[in-house]
Amino acid sequence: MNSNTDFTLAIEDLTVSFDGFKAVDSLNFYLDQNELHVVIGPNGAGKTTVLDLICGKTKSTSGSIKFLNEELTKMSEHEIVRAGVGRKFQTPSIYENLTVLENLEISYPYGRTVAGSLMFKRSSEVLEKINQTASEIMLQDDLDTEAGLLSHGQKQWLEIGMLLIQDPQLLMLDEPVAGMSVKEREQTAELLNKISKGRSVLVIEHDMEFVERIAHKVTVLHQGKILAAGNMEEVQNDPKVIEVYLGH
Numbered sequence: 001m002n003s004n005t006d007f008t009l010a011i012e013d014l015t016v017s018f019d020g021f022k023a024v025d026s027l028n029f030y031l032d033q034n035e036l037h038v039v040i041g042p043n044g045a046g047k048t049t050v051l052d053l054i055c056g057k058t059k060s061t062s063g064s065i066k067f068l069n070e071e072l073t074k075m076s077e078h079e080i081v082r083a084g085v086g087r088k089f090q091t092p093s094i095y096e097n098l099t100v101l102e103n104l105e106i107s108y109p110y111g112r113t114v115a116g117s118l119m120f121k122r123s124s125e126v127l128e129k130i131n132q133t134a135s136e137i138m139l140q141d142d143l144d145t146e147a148g149l150l151s152h153g154q155k156q157w158l159e160i161g162m163l164l165i166q167d168p169q170l171l172m173l174d175e176p177v178a179g180m181s182v183k184e185r186e187q188t189a190e191l192l193n194k195i196s197k198g199r200s201v202l203v204i205e206h207d208m209e210f211v212e213r214i215a216h217k218v219t220v221l222h223q224g225k226i227l228a229a230g231n232m233e234e235v236q237n238d239p240k241v242i243e244v245y246l247g248h
């Protein structure tokens, strides 16, 4: 067994059964700081379930998930967010009729409710953080734009910004470029490369061109287990991976 202390995230022997069906089966998985790790694999492989387990949405049947040495399997979803885990789902959950600035402000960790944070007086510190986040997500010129008017890609970036403003040490993204234009994909690749510095990023993705652009490491899941792991080249040339996933 690895020593957990060196990793941002250390998953050991993690299993979840749904009515006897093991969606995740004795999984071992480690993530370093500054690492951008992509999980790929066929439909039903267990990718989303792994993210659900990490963020506490699904409870494990057995095994351990250590994040910065805290055991996540014992914590509620809320506690896991506060411990520094941010997760972006496929469909954006931004507030369409609020501006970009207001969306970012709502997500600032001082206010946990919409009403609470809107009533809070904006301090220069908060504004500075909002501006810094907006430029990171390429929306610095859209602070006063209603979120509903943004392009599909910009909405996805805004949601990433709403997570970034909370300074998560682990950011998880489920198919972040689905539905994006070619240009937006390129910009998202740059964005993810930037934001993996100083934290860990875990991405589920099917678009192999995008995976190639961003991944430091790739893990291939199949039937709840790791089929292969390594850098993109190793994984792409693995006959098992070609057989169950890339060859299709």
Ligand SMILES: Nc1ncnc2c1ncn2[C@@H]1O[C@H](COP(=O)(O)OP(=O)(O)OP(=O)(O)O)[C@@H](O)[C@H]1O
Pocket: 018, 023, 041, 042, 043, 044, 045, 046, 047, 048, 049, 050
């Ligand atoms: N809450 C649940 N109850 C029962 N079965 C579930 C539950 N969640 C997931 N599963 C099953 O676990 C398996 C893994 O699903 P999961 O969504 O993690 O796969 P995935 O790799 O993310 O697939 P996709 O690429 O299609 O999103 C599937 O067979 C799914 O039906």
